[in-house]
Amino acid sequence: MKIIPRIYIGLLVLLLFLSGCSVSKFIPEGHYLLDNVKVESDNKEIKPSQMNMYLRQTPNAKWFSLVKLPMYIYGAAGKDSTKWINRFLYRMGDAPRIYDPNLAEETRLQIEQAVRNMGYMSGQVSMYTQVKGKKIKVGYQIHSGEPYLISHVAYDIADYQIHDYLMADSARSYLKAGSRLDVNKLDQERDRITQYLQNRGYYRFNKDFITYQVDTMRNSRNVDLIMQLHPYQRKKEDPPSQHRQYYIRNVDFMFDVDFAELTSESLKGVDSLRSGGVNFFYKDKLFLRPQVISDYNYLQSGKLYRNRDVQNTYSALGRLNILKYSNIRFREELEADSAYLDAYVMLTRNKNKSLSFEIEGTNSAGDLGAAASVAYSHRNLFKGSETFTIKLRGAYEAVTGLEGYANSNYLEYGVETSLSFPEFMFPFLSSDFRRRSRATSEVTVKYNWQIRPEFERTVASAAWSYRWGKRGATHRFDVFDLNYIYMPYRSETFREYLDYMDERNPLLRYSYEDLFIVRLGYTYTYNSSGATTLKTSQRNSYSIRFNIEESGNLLYLFSRMINGSPKNGEAYQMANISFAQYVKTDFDYAKNFMIDDRNALVFHVGVGVAVPYGNSKSLPFEKLYFSGGANSVRGWSVRSLGPGGYRGDSNSLDYVNHTGDIKLDLNLEYRTHLFWKLNGAAFVDAGNVWTIRNREMQPEGLFKFNRFYKQLAVAYGLGLRFDLDFLIIRFDGGMKAINPMYTRRDRYPIISPDFKRDFAFHFAVGYPF
Incomplete structure (x- = not known):
């Protein structure tokens, strides 16, 4: 059996x-x-x-x-x-x-x-x-019976100023003649009016000042609705008065100054300065430049109080990593018929510097190894909450299955540095634009050195990018991303293998040559709920990710203007090194259907297309698509499926051949909470990769509309997830159901499964989609 x-x-x-x-x-x-x-x-x-x-x-x-x-x-x-x-x-x-x-x-x-x-x-x-x-x-x-309908909406508002405000904004009202007398809508209208007035100076206004009176017509289900706005009373025993509009008078920022009451005596021994119409109080020294605070402050002296300005200030200050938390308090001042607010913004500093260590185990197609890294961060490098990070990483892996090489070890050394600015960094931009953009800027520089038995490879890169977001949506724009891939050493055995494979599979040699990749790209992501776990997501939600990037176009135009035609008759070069030219786009969509508080059904589709052209006959290896693995068709190990019906061989370098220019992933996963912090899943995956251009060794990998659906690989399986709140550890076991890599006889392993042949185990962190 x-x-x-x-x-x-x-x-x-x-x-x-x-x-x-x-x-x-x-x-x-x-x-x-x-x-x-x-x-x-x-x-x-x-x-x-x-x-x-x-x-x-x-x-x-x-x-x-x-x-x-x-x-x-x-x-x-x-x-x-x-x-x-x-x-x-x-x-x-x-x-x-x-x-x-x-x-x-x-x-x-x-x-x-x-x-x-x-x-x-x-x-x-x-x-x-x-x-x-x-x-x-x-x-x-x-x-249910028949509903009661609103026949007419009237307003009983003695305060003429508020009456004029509400009439000017009546088009946005939730209360319409002919609609049901829905108590939930009535309460939503109270919330809407409260927010509307709080953004027009009414600091003390709340929804309890709004009530409704309903007059029922005799023998009818139609009602007249009267909205009543009551005068201001701080306490029941106070005489009623008109609601006041408050103006911002003074704005004071308190740096690491802690006091229970806002009095002048509590500020004794505290240094102060004034800049840009704002007062700064601090001890010892100011850890943020005054201009930075001005760019992130929406509370302006002399303007009407707006709750929106308060929330925008909180949101802007929250992007400063040097701040542990912020708190805004107001003190009222009444003068005759005028009302003023003094704003006190209290800022508490976070730790400037941090050092972290990380140790991990690695498993690359069965080759075991270990890696360690150390990272240093400075959250306030230039006193503007700029975050500087440098990370050093080293890895070792014992490589198996190689013959004809002097050693069987894989070593990797890497250094990565980044500098993040909490604003849109670009010359000649006004402070107002930088504040409204809500963007962060990042510069990264990386260097990676890989030493394998077959070759040595170094990858150096530098990038400049912007990131911004609002209400679940995140945008990333890579203005400049330069990658330089250099192969200083290839062993004699490896050279002979590349020469042997050159005519049969040119992609293999192309993957191990020196190369420049100069790209720019844009990525958009959106999550309707922001939920990350089954327990916290109590409603239906969906997520979208779209990415598009291009590489080499500017270099290609520049090279054609200077040289006219390529030196070697095949590709233009920069500093005697070829550069890649391609366009690539990806789209992912995931929909989460909540069945109840313990069960959910998640559907995911991912599509990707990449087209090399001009200076490139093929995509760089790092940009090629692959299928299989913990986040794809889980009946296959990573980089072992496709393209199309290509079966491959047992060679250790054959993972290069399991790549393509087109990718399709279809996933359906049923998630359930088991007990404690343990969740379970049952899934069905389908997908594959295909090539755009015909490869001599892989004619069955070429994408064709009349057969690609016949080459979809299908897998099924079960999974366990440990939800540790801050981290999700995932174990998935997948079985092949339909295998396009086999002949018709073995094409459907779901009928006659072979555990050794058809099973794949995956360990990962986080959900697959």
């Missing part, structure tokens, strides 16, 4: 054993196990899923929405809590949910109130139960 059927049989036996574990011993006499809860509605406008938040009791959780395995694990324990095995099973499992009629009635009342809040004032909810043995099913039926 093959290994994989044995595993299936073992899992089936375990499930049957656990499902047979009775939980009846944990159900008191006269009580029932809550088996199912169902909500039904006779109105399409009221979706049952909207009422899930009001359920006071829910059944035991199901793994993959199929089986209540955590409850059966709990049922496998005895009732003696002094035994360690029972305590262990208690923690692993989920205690049976015992039906509580009081909670069921409370649920019914809350659903009924929610229905009426939606405008169905005569709505009712009935409850029914079905008992079978020791189990009970509970159902709630919503009978």
